[in-house]
Amino acid sequence: xxxxxxxxxxxxxxxxxxxxxxxxxxxxxxxxxxxxxxxxxxxxxxxxxxxxxxxxxxxxxxxxxxxxxxxxxxxxxxxxxxxxxxxxxxxxxxxxxxxxxxxxxxxxxxxxxxxxxxxxxxxxxxxxxxxxxxxxxxxxxxxxxxxxxxxxxxxxxxxxxxxxxxxxxxxxxxxxxxxxxxxxxxxxxxxxxxxxxxxxxxxxxxxxxxxxxxxxxxxxxxxxxxxxxxxxxxxxxxxxxxxxxxxxxxxxxxxxxxxxxxxxxxxxxxxxxxxxxxxxxxxxxxxxxxxxxxxxxxxxxxxxxxxxxxxxxxxxxxxxxxxxxxxxxxxxxxxxxxxxxxxxxxxxxxxxxxxxxxxxxxxxxxxxxxxxxxxxxx
Amino acid sequence: xxxxxxxxxxxxxxxxxxxxxxxxxxxxxxxxxxxxxxxxxxxxxxxxxxxxxxxxxxxxxxxxxxxxxxxxxxxxxxxxxxxxxxxxxxxxxxxxxxxxxxxxxxxxxxxxxxxxxxxxxxxxxxxxxxxxxxxxxxxxxxxxxxxxxxxxxxxxxxxxxxxxxxxxxxxxxxxxxxxxxxxxxxxxxxxxxxxxxxxxxxxxxxxxxxxxxxxxxxxxxxxxxxxxxxxxxxxxxxxxxxxxxxxxxxxxxxxxxxxxxxxxxxxxxxxxxxxxxxxxxxxxxxxxxxxxxxxxxxxxxxxxxxxxxxxxxxxxxxxxxxxxxxxxxxxxxxxxx
Amino acid sequence: xxxxxxxxxxxxxxxxxxxxxxxxxxxxxxxxxxxxxxxxxxxxxxxxxxxxxxxxxxxxxxxxxxxxxxxxxxxxxxxxxxxxxxxxxxxxxxxxxxxxxxxxxxxxxxxxxxxxxxxxxxxxxxxxxxxxxxxxxxxxxxxxxxxxxxxxxxxxxxxxxxxxxxxxxxxxxxxxxxxxxxxxxxxxxxxxxxxxxxxxxxxxxxxxxxxxxxxxxxxxxxxxxxxxxxxxxxxxxxxxxxxxxxxxxxxxxxxxxxxxxxxxxxxxxxxx
Numbered sequence: 001x002x003x004x005x006x007x008x009x010x011x012x013x014x015x016x017x018x019x020x021x022x023x024x025x026x027x028x029x030x031x032x033x034x035x036x037x038x039x040x041x042x043x044x045x046x047x048x049x050x051x052x053x054x055x056x057x058x059x060x061x062x063x064x065x066x067x068x069x070x071x072x073x074x075x076x077x078x079x080x081x082x083x084x085x086x087x088x089x090x091x092x093x094x095x096x097x098x099x100x101x102x103x104x105x106x107x108x109x110x111x112x113x114x115x116x117x118x119x120x121x122x123x124x125x126x127x128x129x130x131x132x133x134x135x136x137x138x139x140x141x142x143x144x145x146x147x148x149x150x151x152x153x154x155x156x157x158x159x160x161x162x163x164x165x166x167x168x169x170x171x172x173x174x175x176x177x178x179x180x181x182x183x184x185x186x187x188x189x190x191x192x193x194x195x196x197x198x199x200x201x202x203x204x205x206x207x208x209x210x211x212x213x214x215x216x217x218x219x220x221x222x223x224x225x226x227x228x229x230x231x232x233x234x235x236x237x238x239x240x241x242x243x244x245x246x247x248x249x250x251x252x253x254x255x256x257x258x259x260x261x262x263x264x265x266x267x268x269x270x271x272x273x274x275x276x277x278x279x280x281x282x283x284x285x286x287x288x289x290x291x292x293x294x295x296x297x298x299x300x301x302x303x304x305x306x307x308x309x310x311x312x313x314x315x316x317x318x319x320x321x322x323x324x325x326x327x328x329x330x331x332x333x334x335x336x337x338x339x340x341x342x343x344x345x346x347x348x349x350x351x352x353x354x355x356x357x358x359x360x361x362x363x364x365x366x367x368x369x370x371x372x373x374x375x376x377x378x
Numbered sequence: 379x380x381x382x383x384x385x386x387x388x389x390x391x392x393x394x395x396x397x398x399x400x401x402x403x404x405x406x407x408x409x410x411x412x413x414x415x416x417x418x419x420x421x422x423x424x425x426x427x428x429x430x431x432x433x434x435x436x437x438x439x440x441x442x443x444x445x446x447x448x449x450x451x452x453x454x455x456x457x458x459x460x461x462x463x464x465x466x467x468x469x470x471x472x473x474x475x476x477x478x479x480x481x482x483x484x485x486x487x488x489x490x491x492x493x494x495x496x497x498x499x500x501x502x503x504x505x506x507x508x509x510x511x512x513x514x515x516x517x518x519x520x521x522x523x524x525x526x527x528x529x530x531x532x533x534x535x536x537x538x539x540x541x542x543x544x545x546x547x548x549x550x551x552x553x554x555x556x557x558x559x560x561x562x563x564x565x566x567x568x569x570x571x572x573x574x575x576x577x578x579x580x581x582x583x584x585x586x587x588x589x590x591x592x593x594x595x596x597x598x599x600x601x602x603x604x605x606x607x608x609x610x611x612x613x614x615x616x617x618x619x620x621x622x623x624x625x626x627x628x629x630x631x632x633x634x635x636x637x638x639x640x641x642x643x644x645x646x647x648x649x650x651x652x653x654x655x656x657x658x659x660x661x662x663x664x665x666x667x668x669x670x671x672x673x674x675x676x677x678x679x680x681x682x683x684x685x686x687x688x689x690x691x692x693x694x695x696x697x698x699x700x701x702x703x704x705x706x707x708x709x710x711x712x713x714x715x
Numbered sequence: 716x717x718x719x720x721x722x723x724x725x726x727x728x729x730x731x732x733x734x735x736x737x738x739x740x741x742x743x744x745x746x747x748x749x750x751x752x753x754x755x756x757x758x759x760x761x762x763x764x765x766x767x768x769x770x771x772x773x774x775x776x777x778x779x780x781x782x783x784x785x786x787x788x789x790x791x792x793x794x795x796x797x798x799x800x801x802x803x804x805x806x807x808x809x810x811x812x813x814x815x816x817x818x819x820x821x822x823x824x825x826x827x828x829x830x831x832x833x834x835x836x837x838x839x840x841x842x843x844x845x846x847x848x849x850x851x852x853x854x855x856x857x858x859x860x861x862x863x864x865x866x867x868x869x870x871x872x873x874x875x876x877x878x879x880x881x882x883x884x885x886x887x888x889x890x891x892x893x894x895x896x897x898x899x900x901x902x903x904x905x906x907x908x909x910x911x912x913x914x915x916x917x918x919x920x921x922x923x924x925x926x927x928x929x930x931x932x933x934x935x936x937x938x939x940x941x942x943x944x945x946x947x948x949x950x951x952x953x954x955x956x957x958x959x960x961x962x963x964x965x966x967x968x969x970x971x972x973x974x975x976x977x978x979x980x981x982x983x984x985x986x987x
Contacts, residue, residue: 026609033512036504037521040579044528047539101410109404110411122414128699129421129692130637132664136688137421139671140428225417245831252789252825253844253900254817258403264833286532289639293671329534336538336644349542353535364530368523379858385901388821388848
């Protein structure tokens, strides 16, 4: 940089030689800077303030625990909260192990070289992909490609006209046979059609689509890819922060590489990894574009649950991630753009927004505090 | 406690099994590392694979200018003859004769991203300079988290806010100022850009701050000792030295603005116009995908063109990323005193 | 300390072991060591008899730390290392194909310049090595932990707070904890790389006492900057300079009657 200093200093000398430049310019400059900063902070406060002001009045326990009613103009947002929470849980379950172990590989095992650089480039690019493109990918790849193929190979759901044709043929066969049998039994009208329908459904049902449609699972997978870079980067940071001295101590006692990592390094990196996970959760909860077409609906008749399962002592339904679900962000979006009565829905819109904002803020604040407490400086 | 006994329990050569275990673990970790590569490659491959299928039904040139051929009935020969083809920049995928020109969408994206890049550069520079040159430690510890919180606001919230609180009053404001001719859409490029700026400003500010703090103190000290004021130093010495870092911040902000979806979806209008008037409604590439993907999920040319649009977006962000990386690398090299 | 046979010749060649009739337990034979292209050790030969303390002295960068780190092969954590010659511990070469590095490091304990306890409890620190190698039986672990802390002269000070964090101990206590941690896995050899350089004089004195008492059961190599320390604790001393072994003799001889000019210059402070 030494070749920078001389011209810069020359410019500085010129500047001071120009004289009258000093005090007035300084004042203008400094005022501009201070004004800009204040303005932006004010904008932040204005946004938060308005949302709080307009929405706080509408928050109540009922609001948070009841489903919406009256065409979304009344009632609560519980299903949306439910959907968001479980979506995020699935997302982090998928992203955290992969992200942490990727980071472990990058920091502890990978040799400097082509492979490592490619991974780093891949992570950087993943971080830069626009969120809607993730949605496109999630729809096209997870739902349409993986899901539909899974349905076909596991459940026999036809993927195209040709395969549907095969099923139709089989059904016609069964129908014809059933008709013969119904005639043989001399069934009369209502029983006749019923008998045939029963036979057809029993022997050649059209398999119902399970995986090849919008569902929480695919949405979670899409979001998991989106937040992967967040987890990888913060885990790498916290792994690097573990001092070499404790690693050496562990090696000197006869630990293998993986033992050093699992018994010393990872436990020490835990706070940093936790911070990364919280940031990822905050990011994932705030996104909407990637999941617009992967299972979120405005009004789901039920929560995405299975039938109650027998757990020895009690029965409880479990989340079924292959169903459609409601989502806080989508709720805000739909309320804002598709409401039948926008005026009436305004308070709900603001209240829902407030809930989302509070959730995200709490998570981000926690992450900031954690980071400050455990020292990893960004 | 019998040392010999303990020793006997400890002294075992590393078995073949545990060596194998170490190898397996390393392999598994390598696979995890490779997943990122797989993910990004899949994204590229998949988008292009689906998108390029569109070229089976339309020409590449159609993405630039949509060609419409109208027909008229010629009474003389009693046939319908084709009029000379008309070329327009129109995006109208759902119509009898679908038109797939990307141009209005690209221009819409650039318009919104451009305006917000300008706004966020100015504001980002201001805040960045404030943070690195003026702010006391206490102010820093307030403002910097404030920026992080700002960036953490879900974009849907910002979009909703612009839609519900800002758009209408602004419209009326301009109307009452007598600019009705110019400002005739409530949701337009300007409002969209404003919203996008809210989330881009913290990014730019943070990067500018980092870039300025990376300039060594010696440079500032040298300038000040020659009698320059603090501002002359900042303006004439520090900023020029940090130019690459600041440039990288600006381009990064622009790239992220290009990728923004929800805000523009909600308040930039929804009409794929080509216009230089920032107060007209526009449609960005991202909003187009978001709005039309549902309808086109069943396959068909429309869907494929949307995938092509997505492929274009991904390529754009890749290229911008590359540019930023190169500039940032050069910056890092330069500041090594 | 077994009696020393009279010297056979006046001139002592560096590298031979005039210090004892006993065969060396740790033997370094013509060892040259390379980090990448840089050579850190040049043809070093010396031997350390069982249950003696060898002090390695010399100016910064002379290779004494490297030598010690080669013996338990902890230097191999650096990329691109290479060796010529051999090191034999307890009759077996450490570089041979059938040598298990893990087992080698169990047999050889190491204490570092700055105390580096794990951010765990005192108990967990000492138990770490045992758990690493599969000793899980609570009773045994308890016994060994207590034994090790006794041996490291730390038991009295921490016996009531075994579950508290090791990081709350003072520097000297932490270093003794690290010694206890190393002792727990029952090594034969102890390598100490300037163990007192980060400690105050009182803590240093305690550790020096400890070393002298540990000598009865362990073969100890101690790297030190502090010549008075070398004189206090060690039986034999080796002076190194720029990767080469200059002189190796009984400590008393080195400090009262050095053979090499370089040795004399170093111990009188005229150089280094």
